[in-house]
């Protein structure tokens with residue numbers, strides 16, 4: 001599969017590494033331009049190439065947003081039309097600035113991303129596990145027990161595509177619901193956030209039937 005990554009920091013470079021290991025082709029972008037990503041490109045090998053955000057968005061069958069949430073209005077919306085877009089970002093007011101609509105709890109950060117990208121199918125995933133754990137926990141648990149990754153989306157086809165990707169990376173997807181109800185269950189401050197749970201425990205904690 002072709003994966004576009006917008007954001008090349010802790011979480012973006014980790015997902016690039018995992019996807020390349022799994023046999024995907026990856027385009028990865030940051031804010032400062034492809035020339036600043038040449039070392040990362042070399043480290044990650046021939047399945048990963050540096051790109052601009054527009055190029056990464058066009059390249060990916062699935063595109064991952066791995067930027068600070070506060071940047072969500074600075075995304076290539078036109079290039080993301082029709083794409084499955086994974087929102088791995090989290091809202092941290094001390095980093096992102098205060099968003100009144102999030103402070104009063106009426107909407108989730110991934111709903112704001114979806115509204116900003118009306119032509120894309122936004123799926124919230126990979127936001128709730130630390131990058132270094134994500135990098136090493138995927139295939140560590142054995143065939144019968146895997147760590148769970150909560151996934152929320154309003155579009156079921158996009159959600160299934162992301163389920164497949166989560167599986168490919170060695171984790172078990174756990175359906176948390178839509179962007180509004182599900183997104184609330186795995187954002188910062190919730191009991192599952194960075195809790196590193198086995199899939200069955202994650203299901204129980206967020207109230208999903210097996």
Ligand SMILES: NC(=O)c1ccc[n+]([C@@H]2O[C@H](COP(=O)([O-])OP(=O)(O)OC[C@H]3O[C@@H](n4cnc5c(N)ncnc54)[C@H](OP(=O)(O)O)[C@@H]3O)[C@@H](O)[C@H]2O)c1
Pocket residue numbers: 006007008009010011012029030031032033053066067068069071074075088089090091126127128129130131132
């Ligand atoms: N760190 C974790 O363990 C973790 C785990 C799950 C989810 N998350 C979430 O994932 C997001 C990224 O976190 P991180 O720790 O990976 O951050 P990070 O290490 O600071 O990396 C952020 C990346 O985003 C890029 N970026 C910023 N604004 C951009 C823009 N407008 N267009 C394109 N690229 C842009 C940066 O590019 P430049 O370097 O060129 O500025 C950098 O490559 C956050 O929302 C975070 O809450 C983090």
